[in-house]
Amino acid sequence: MSSKLEKLIAHHEAEHAALIVQIDEYVEEMQYKMAHHLSKGLSLVSQKLHVLQNLKDKFYDDKENIARSISLLEDRITKEDSSWMRGYW
Secondary structure, three states: OHHHHHHHHHHHHHHHHHHHHHHHHHHHHHOHHHHHHHHHHHHHHHHHHHHHHHHOOOOOHHHHHHHHHHHHHHHHHHHOOHHHHHHOO
16 A cells, blocks of 8 residues: 555656646746646645645644744744844844
């Protein structure tokens, strides 16, 4: 089962990446209507991928939220203006 699930996840990740590339190409060509249609497909693929990831790992959402928080804090720390940190310390 795990092998099939991993294959499904890999397929959906590849589809997700391909749709992003296609959308970017259509936006560059100013074909916004096609980009919009593909964005709907991207949304569906993202939702399916999210469900599959949660089936694989029940803590997937928690891990993603923590990783996103860490990334945001790292970005905030590396900014030149870190006055918010000086106020904290």
